[in-house]
Amino acid sequence: MRASTATSKSILLEYIIKRRWLGNGLLILVGLFAVYRLAVELINNPILFFQQVINGLQLGFVYALIALGYTMVYGIVRLINFAHGDVFMVGAFISFYGVTRLQLHTWVSSVFPSFPPVAAQIIGAVTVVLLAMVTCSVLAFTIERVAYKPLRNAPRISALITAIGVSFFLEYFGALSFVFSPNFITYKRPFDVTTWYLNKGGIASLQSGQAIPPGSVIFSNIFVIIVISSILLMLALQYIVRNTKVGKAMRAAAYDKPTARLMGINVDGIISVTFGIGAAFAGAAGMLYAIAFPQVFFWMGIIPGLKAFVAAVLGGIGSIPGAFVGALIMGQAEVLSAAYISTPMRDAIAFSILIIVLLIRPTGIFGEPTREKA
Amino acid sequence: MKSRVLLSFVLLVTLVLAACQPAAPTEAPAAEQPTKAPAAEQPTEAPAAEQPASTEPIKIAMLVPLSGPVPTFGVSTRDGGMLAVEEWNAKGGVLGRKIEAVVEDSQCTPDPAVNAANKVIDTDKVKYIVGETCSSASIPVSEIAEEKGIVQISPTSTNPTVTTKADGTAKKFVFRACFIDPFQGLAMAKFATEKGYKTAFIMLDQGNDYVRGLAEAFEKSFTELGGKIVGKETYTSQDTDFSAILTKVAESKAEVLYLPDYYNIVNLVGAQAKEKGVTAVMMGGDGWDSADLDLKAADGGFFSNHYSPEDTRPIVQDWVKNYNAKFGSTPDALATLAYDATNILLASIEKAGVDDPVKVAEAMASIEWEGVSGKITFDEQHNPIKSAAVLQVKDGKVSFVASVAP
Numbered sequence: 001m002r003a004s005t006a007t008s009k010s011i012l013l014e015y016i017i018k019r020r021w022l023g024n025g026l027l028i029l030v031g032l033f034a035v036y037r038l039a040v041e042l043i044n045n046p047i048l049f050f051q052q053v054i055n056g057l058q059l060g061f062v063y064a065l066i067a068l069g070y071t072m073v074y075g076i077v078r079l080i081n082f083a084h085g086d087v088f089m090v091g092a093f094i095s096f097y098g099v100t101r102l103q104l105h106t107w108v109s110s111v112f113p114s115f116p117p118v119a120a121q122i123i124g125a126v127t128v129v130l131l132a133m134v135t136c137s138v139l140a141f142t143i144e145r146v147a148y149k150p151l152r153n154a155p156r157i158s159a160l161i162t163a164i165g166v167s168f169f170l171e172y173f174g175a176l177s178f179v180f181s182p183n184f185i186t187y188k189r190p191f192d193v194t195t196w197y198l199n200k201g202g203i204a205s206l207q208s209g210q211a212i213p214p215g216s217v218i219f220s221n222i223f224v225i226i227v228i229s230s231i232l233l234m235l236a237l238q239y240i241v242r243n244t245k246v247g248k249a250m251r252a253a254a255y256d257k258p259t260a261r262l263m264g265i266n267v268d269g270i271i272s273v274t275f276g277i278g279a280a281f282a283g284a285a286g287m288l289y290a291i292a293f294p295q296v297f298f299w300m301g302i303i304p305g306l307k308a309f310v311a312a313v314l315g316g317i318g319s320i321p322g323a324f325v326g327a328l329i330m331g332q333a334e335v336l337s338a339a340y341i342s343t344p345m346r347d348a349i350a351f352s353i354l355i356i357v358l359l360i361r362p363t364g365i366f367g368e369p370t371r372e373k374a
Numbered sequence: 375m376k377s378r379v380l381l382s383f384v385l386l387v388t389l390v391l392a393a394c395q396p397a398a399p400t401e402a403p404a405a406e407q408p409t410k411a412p413a414a415e416q417p418t419e420a421p422a423a424e425q426p427a428s429t430e431p432i433k434i435a436m437l438v439p440l441s442g443p444v445p446t447f448g449v450s451t452r453d454g455g456m457l458a459v460e461e462w463n464a465k466g467g468v469l470g471r472k473i474e475a476v477v478e479d480s481q482c483t484p485d486p487a488v489n490a491a492n493k494v495i496d497t498d499k500v501k502y503i504v505g506e507t508c509s510s511a512s513i514p515v516s517e518i519a520e521e522k523g524i525v526q527i528s529p530t531s532t533n534p535t536v537t538t539k540a541d542g543t544a545k546k547f548v549f550r551a552c553f554i555d556p557f558q559g560l561a562m563a564k565f566a567t568e569k570g571y572k573t574a575f576i577m578l579d580q581g582n583d584y585v586r587g588l589a590e591a592f593e594k595s596f597t598e599l600g601g602k603i604v605g606k607e608t609y610t611s612q613d614t615d616f617s618a619i620l621t622k623v624a625e626s627k628a629e630v631l632y633l634p635d636y637y638n639i640v641n642l643v644g645a646q647a648k649e650k651g652v653t654a655v656m657m658g659g660d661g662w663d664s665a666d667l668d669l670k671a672a673d674g675g676f677f678s679n680h681y682s683p684e685d686t687r688p689i690v691q692d693w694v695k696n697y698n699a700k701f702g703s704t705p706d707a708l709a710t711l712a713y714d715a716t717n718i719l720l721a722s723i724e725k726a727g728v729d730d731p732v733k734v735a736e737a738m739a740s741i742e743w744e745g746v747s748g749k750i751t752f753d754e755q756h757n758p759i760k761s762a763a764v765l766q767v768k769d770g771k772v773s774f775v776a777s778v779a780p
Binding site: 295334335347 | 613621
């Protein structure tokens with residue numbers, strides 16, 4: 001009698017372990033607790049909650065632009081390009097020099113003084129973004145040719161280690177005083193910051209020194225710029241990948257490289273183009289990030305780069321909409337944990353999300369299970 | 375399965391990379407103003423005289439970091455100290471004897487500092503030391519000074535253990551000329567209360583001892599003075615996005631935002647605070663004192679410092695004028711504190727009346743000296759009791775506002 005109880009107990013235990021009830025149960029509990037916390041805060045002070053969500057969106061959209069580069073490169077060559085975060089840093093520095101040294105953001109109004117000022121400012125800013133994007137593309141193209149292409153047929157781990165090496169190279173090369181600088185540099189925004197508040201009475205701009213009227217959420221022109229430019233860039237990317245010849249070739253190369261080559265696609269060229277496009281997005285992200293958090297520094301790419309990578313894995317690495325959604329989730333997770341749990345724990349929570357997602361769904365939210373390839 | 379192995383590897387690498395990122399190099403305050411000083415001539419070391427004759431010059435040693443991580447600190451400290459020595463010599467020296475300064479490079483690092491201290495004590499027979507600049511180097515030097523009975527006064531080392539033993543009592547022969555970190559928090563709390571502010575929000579980097587020391591002192595003093603701390607948030611030195619905290623600051627309607635961190639964090643927080651509708655007045659400590667402080671982001675903010683060249687007291691104006699005439703630049707806090715430290719040392723020798731470290735240390739403990747950085751007396755821990763200068767960032771420049779007495 002006793003023996004049979006023990007057996008049934010151990011069978012039950014085995015069953016629990018086999019079905020991973022303990023792990024999953026814990027995860028569900030943690031998830032429920034997080035949802036409960038957020039719901040309580042939402043009911044207690046919905047305005048503050050929405051304000052924090054807006055803060056998170058601003059961060060999330062920048063991460064999305066970086067995450068795209070990770071996901072595109074992974075999709076086509078199965079390489080985690082750790083140097084991507086540092087390409088992002090280079091983009092921020094290039095835009096810094098474009099604004100402070102070359103005064104590129106004011107070229108329209110100095111060449112054509114009669115041009116409407118708002119349009120002149122937009123064209124000037126777009127010029128700086130383009131400069132950063134093109135420089136980063138050229139840089140990534142060079143990195144790909146010099147460091148990754150010779151390792152195309154080497155084990156994947158070699159390419160990964162090389163990527164880490166390139167990352168360190170870019171950081172410490174940038175830290176040299178004749179390249180960028182080893183110091184923190186304050187980034188001069190190319191325009192003045194305006195903040196608006198939105199409440200039941202409508203939208204109005206917040207004067208400097210004015211307290212926020214009760215019951216209203218605020219957002220700045222920086223938020224608007226980041227959201228609009230991120231969405232535009234993302235739509236452009238979607239168009240390139242879905243509707244152009246290059247995009248088709250990219251998708252074909254991602255699906256099956258040998259067959260794509262047989263069909264007359266220059267696979268190496270397409271890989272270089274992919275690196276270039278990803279880096280262009282990182283360059284734009286670098287500028288937007290530096291505008292939002294106005295300081296450039298040679299290590300500034302590490303943490304945003306890693307978080308964008310987590311976002312890409314979270315969304316399903318290789319999937320472009322996945323990177324976008326993953327980045328938005330990361331932005332929210334970071335800001336909401338800073339707001340409602342603990343600021344020093346924000347990174348710990350952000351990286352825990354990576355672990356949890358990999359445990360439950362190793363392929364990420366939008367990821368497809370790996371196909372077996374011949 | 376393969377992809378899972380790869381991903382776990384990548385995850386590992388990710389975490390290692392995240393952990394490896396070194397803390398952002400924070401610079402100690404006042405490091406930015408480059409002193410354009412021509413290298414002051416190092417006095418040639420006279421052969422050690424064995425018989426003490428009353429006409430022999432009195433030797434003092436200056437242990438300063440002329441190489442190593444912070445050479446600009448050393449140059450400022452040396453120049454400030456040398457100027458004091460020159461002024462005393464012009465007046466006829468101390469106890470009727472000339473003063474001779476022995477300058478040694480102690481590199482802001484324990485080992486070279488110990489070697490330099492042993493060299494000046496054993497070879498040059500020096501009985502009085504001004505230095506070191508950095509706490510990490512001053513601490514081992516203070517052990518030697520205490521053991522060998524040599525008077526040491528550090529101009530700028532803020533760590534409490536420079537002048538205190540493990541049991542909390544003061545080292546008999548060791549003094550400092552700067553106030554220790556918590557005093558700045560107290561001074562700012564006093565200043566904020568005098569301005570009529572009742573509520574404050576504190577932001578601090580939990581991992582930085584300097585920031586935490588100031589923040590804790592501010593919190594304690596502000597509460598004691600009748601103010602209310604309406605919020606306290608921590609961040610890490612690698613954070614760049616402060617939106618979540620600043621939204622809370624705006625929500626709390628605090629009148630003061632106390633942020634006693636270095637200028638790089640102040641630049642980031644200040645720029646973002648304006649976007650988030652924060653109306654609180656920012657306040658901080660001497661970590662703000664840098665040429666790289668973003669004056670637009672920190673506009674309207676106040677910070678405490680050791681001294682201000684704009685202070686109207688005649689002694690300050692004379693000092694700024696003399697230093698400028700000799701070195702062609704405005705003296706920074708390091709030069710000023712070195713000048714004060716050297717003056718206090720020489721005045722203590724004068725007060726003691728004999729060239730004897732034991733008597734000089736006793737005289738110094740009870741001295742009252744009107745220095746550039748304020749009227750100085752020493753407390754039981756050999757920390758100076760003196761006032762702090764409060765500076766305001768306004769319309770693109772930093773100006774002196776008030777002097778806060780302890």
